[in-house]
Amino acid sequence: MGRKSPYPEEFRNDAVALYRAAGGKRTYAAVAADVGVTGETLRSWVRQADEHAGRHHGRGDQTAQSGDEELARLRAEIGRLRKAEKGVGARAGDPAPGGGLFRAGDEVKTRRWDFVSTHAGTFGVQRMCRVLQVSRSGYYRWVAGAKARAERRAADEALVAEIREVHTVHKGTYGVRRVHAELRGFGHAVNRKRVERLMRLHRIEGRHLRRRKRTTVPDRLAPPAPDLVQRAFTAVDLDEKWCGDITYVQVGGSWMYLACVLDICSRRVLGWSMASHMRTELVIDALNMAVATRGGSVTGVIFHADRGAQYTAAAFAQVCGGYGIRRSMGRVGSSYDNALAESFWQGLKRETMHQRLFVTMRQARLEIFQWLTYYNARRRHSALNYLSPVEFEQQHLQAAKIAIAA
Template identity: 45%
Template sequence: MVMKVYSPEFKADAVALYLSDPSHTFEGIGKDLGISRETLRNWVRAERARHDGGSTTSTSTEKSTVDSPPTAQELQAENEALRRELATARKEVQKLATERDILRKATKFFRTRDDLVTNRFQFIEDHHHAWGVKRLCAVLEVARSSFYKWRAGREARAARERADVALAERIRAVHAEWDGTYGRPRITAELRDEGERVNHKRVGRVMRKFGIAGLRLRKRQVTTVPEPSATPVPDLLRRDFTANTPNTKHVGDITYLPVGDGDFLYPATVIDCFSRRLVGWSIANHMRTELVADALRSATRVRGSLAGAVFHSDHGTQYSSCQFAELCAQLGVRQSMGAVGTSADNALAESFNAALKRETLRGARRYDGARACRLAVFRWATRYNTRRRHSANGQQAPNAYEQQSATLTLAA
């Protein structure tokens, strides 16, 4: 059934979606979200009243008002403001140009794998006459006090470097004497027997610094260790993604949405196999178990209860974790998983993810940013349930299909 009581989060997202594009109308957004235009209008008015001091008699998108022509004093004040903004912008451009030149010259200092902080300090030391220590420290994001402390310790560092070179020669001699088999503990013992007062930590540091290592036969490293409490989860669907009644069989998955310059958001879903309705979902910038747990809790709030229902997923670590298994047991949900490495065993969820990306990105490679991505997913997910036609439902939207099914059941 269509939700009649809306959460504060839903209202906030609906208002943000309407205000995100001047071309949006109350009628269009209201249809997409399954709410009346007057309800959305009241939400927007309330939001603007909170921010602007309470004037809700008119909005820029409802009516356009004709202002009186500006006076000469107003034009002069506006020109002065524009001049100040231009001067500020020029200063900012000059500042950015200087920072660009600094970073260009600093590039070669960061090409090696040496200590980046030391490289920054050395660059500041070499170029502080041209740009000043304060500007260089700000651009390279280091504290001036740290730079001056580094500068004051140059002689001590040089002395330590000479001592490390001398110690490395003695370590190489011991290492070669024992055919390269000795490591840090035995080399330290040898040096101490020869009268060298040296700490094993320093020996290890010098060995790493100069690439000296003892003989080690590595054992095969096991990186995947199943939890002792984990039990096999059967496949209760067997690729049958149909259901005779709502709230009996669900599928879910996690996908990725590229945003900005290299970042991602990850939505997790819970889809009812009866009507293909998105009954629960969550989105975050991580893929921890909390992501899929929030989606399942969201489905529980929408349905009222998931007791006795099946939830089918792949073998992702989030779904196979003990934490998620405990949540399913708490909610009375029966877990189901397909075979490892077989996407067809969760084809319904895979198809949903493909449609989500295809219809929100519309050929673009990335979303403009995290906020734009969240609003696009919010609008699409809501419209998916309320308006988007689905072939499995006889070209009806999931909500309409469920309502029709409930009507037919009551009539029978």
């Protein structure tokens, strides 16, 4: 009998689904790099899943399932469009051509130097500048700078193309600071204010999310743990402090719940779990995955959460005690006492659910899993000097080794 995998079954199934969703366009190594395993490990998971499910016998069923999911998605989209307010559709409310909003001659206001340059052969520069009440010296300086302006425009156009590429690769989620950090990471020496100006000019924006209602349901009868963090969401070393929380995701007409565990030092998501329920097993599964990610030895780690019933449950306290984890809790009704987790949820929802609704559980699981792996491996974090959590951990461990050697 083979050795038991250190990765939870939920994680392995989601990794297999992520590879299959690529439809053969991405290699095992490419998907595995995002997930954080080797290509051969992912290949063996896919092979085991194929053997277990007997996919060569069930292709017809799978095709039908995909068709049903697509039909459900289209129906949901049609319903959304039918409910849209009158006048917000494409071209709705556009002023009629020739209407009172626009006046003849207002469409284009020619710049003064362009006008002088265009008509200089007919009227002469001196006369044109006198009539327009502008200086000739200013006009000649403008003519002398034509080459430099053309080069600057070309450089701006090239930079805008790079900005759009970064913005597209990260699915429209990056704002000015992360786009700037990504360009600097590529070795592009560019000023942040210039990036900001070009993004504003070309209407390239990151995503923003409105605040949602709080979902924590406290168990006032359960004995609380002390607050060992006191809103100090910083840590000198990895596995010094963790934090966790639960959020919800709307899927069609129902809900899916997601629990995560983050390392406060590196902001890395060490463990997560998704389910259609919000029972204590949800947070226990996420904690078990976090412990497995760190190799099983986490004695002394502080785990901070809110006072939700799942985190105050006796079963969760017993699991923490078995691992040697010290529990910590904030006050009832204070989101600031678990601000790091709240900020993480805002990022996830802003970048995965912007103006959209998941139709099926399978779609929701796949896209959230994909974002979580992307967040760990590639997404630049402002609190980490715009490194990804995995890059930060690698640098942190390398610095620790150098300090020990010295």
